[in-house]
Amino acid sequence: MFDVFRDVLLNPLSWQYGVLLNRFSDLTNLKQCLTALGYTNLLPQTTHPESQSHTTPIPLQCFIHRDPVRIPTQGHHPGWLKQYYLLNAASLLPVLTLDVKEGENVLDLCAAPGGKSLAILQTATPGLLHCNELDKHRHDWLLKTLESYFPPTLRHLLSVTHLDGRSIGSVRPGAYDKVLVDAPCSNDRSWLYTPDTHQGEMWLKERTQLPLLQKELLCSALAAVRPGGVVVYSTCTMSRAENQSVVEAVLASYPGVELLDLEQQLIDSLSDHFYFAHPSAGQLVIPQKGKTWGPMYVSRLRRIY
Template identity: 50%
Template sequence: MYPITLNKVNIVRRAFCFKFQELSPTFPLCLWSCNVYCHTSAKDVLQLQEQKGTSNSQVTKRRKKQRPSCPLVLNHFDKQYSEELGDLWAPARTVLLDPHSWQYGVMLNRFSSAKDITQILQSQGFSSLLLQSDIPTLLSSGPSEVSSSAYEAGNKSLQQLHCIPECSPNNRTSPSLSQDFQCYIHPYPVRFPSQAHRPGHLKQYYLLNAASLLPVLALQVRDGEKVLDLCSAPGGKAIAIMQCATPELLCCNELDPHRRAWLSRTLESFLPHSLSTKVIVSAQDGRSFGQSESRVYDKVLVDAPCSNDRSWLYSSSSQKGEQQLKERARLPALQAQLLKSALLAVRPGGVVVYSTCTLSSAENYAVVETVLKDCPQAEPEDLWDEIAIPLSKYFTFRPAHPDHGQTLQKPSLQSHNGTVSCYHHRLGILVVPQPGKTWGPMFLSRIRRKK
């Protein structure tokens, strides 16, 4: 063991640690580092498909038996979301109730060799998400509304590109990515086979809901920054952060010990040993970071515990559904505490991204609004122009409705580049699953600490 001091955190590091070992839950840990090699080949993927009974041509046809949805939860969603989402709810409901329609993104791991995987993906009709050519065109198109033609362009073929410039022609900051960042998507609900964890081998790709990448894009992590992933397990966004940049430090925090073990395995599966000094696992209650590590981080991601609409809809019994609906009512208070803690842990000038995978206003806009009221040093930033407009060909976005949250009819705000930005755009943007663009639910909001 090599105890080292990092800022105000004592970190216990174990190099070459293949197995997760539980230490005190209050102790930050680094457990994932190991000797890893990246030798899974295209042959392995094809074998994997065969083992799972899915040849290339069969991938689209495979059908799992569908679990029934929980009527209690569905009824609750119907009442709440028809009010909050209006016309978008009926198609969103159709998607949520049909897991066979769900699309999956394939994020390649830049630390493993993935050339052969790229070829397989392309041969199966996958194409690269986030195209440079989309960004300037859509940003220069002006008004803060996504045109219907932009929405409808979603299923058109995509061109290859990975690096998005830091500044658009309008001087707005656009999503910025490492040259190596690659995520492939398919217009149809094709599920690429997942790779099993193999100690000593790096996985070549991570399967995800492509909307999960948006909070990471909004975070705009740069090389050399100190980043905190406050609620990190199972680690999908931590892996995405590491595809975008090489921070000086990425602290992956997770309170739940079982999920923390899962997080450690994810990191071990995707990151080479050489990064084990930069990526650490910590076991604090996220609500305490504001005190224990005040002003330490350049960027903080709060991917908050939330009522995960996709999975909660399939609660195993009405008793479980009832329990989850009770929990749903308690979540906004926890979420607000986590967000406040993050705003204290970030340095002045740094940013916090708050995200959830629920459509619920109470866990999204209302949480942001509550926290902003208590934190005069925090300023919400407009992600509508920066993310929703450029990426609307892939995702269906919805801004906060003026009637949502606790504040009605807030005045428009002046944005940094001189254009007028609506207050409710600044509270955050919501990806609503729709047929053909089934990504989401995903809410994201970016808040800058002024001082």
């Protein structure tokens, strides 16, 4: 299985791309064009997105192709909203697991470049979406993403900061209904391309420090969520040390927190497209030939008190 995974990641020409539609933009003809090109919807569309009531969840519209075709990215034009965002479709799993409801206060702790913030806004209209990113350059990139996809009339729902995510739990304790920790990780796709040089050595050193940073970010998220609220932890690595070991260590040390399974209905609805492994504390999407989505690890925790 690991050989297949490595072969897929070492062959970018085999990678598939998801096309996440932007419900705030003019989508005239786009769905028909994608369908004509052989794209299908990742998720079953039970209700028409334009006829949503206030309470029904908005179906995420992500189009995928069984072949590694890629449509062009759209350029940034001030005042115009982009119609779609290209992404690894497995990166929608943390957002679908977070399951944001209308009016909830949400924190995206490590948000740049903004793919998951954007996906959250496709599934519901939160009361507040606080997007945070430590790195200044990436924070500016995040601002640009939000500006490109989200209408000015709704921007009062967004708050964007560049703080160290490890401090937010103590600055805003219990302030959010849901928190996403899409943690900095050793990113298996980039890692396999790291040249065997000084940069590679630096990455190796940083990599050993990641589990501590990830635990601190997850603890901060648990402090930031209200009792009864949900935290989703995700990475795009298959490293056990950065996935289930982080979650298990935090569960052992942080009082009043329980591990929740991901919804079986969600896993079932994605199983035709994603290859799931079932590690001890969460779910892991592993890239396979013809199903190159992932890697993506997701775990769901609830703060009890």
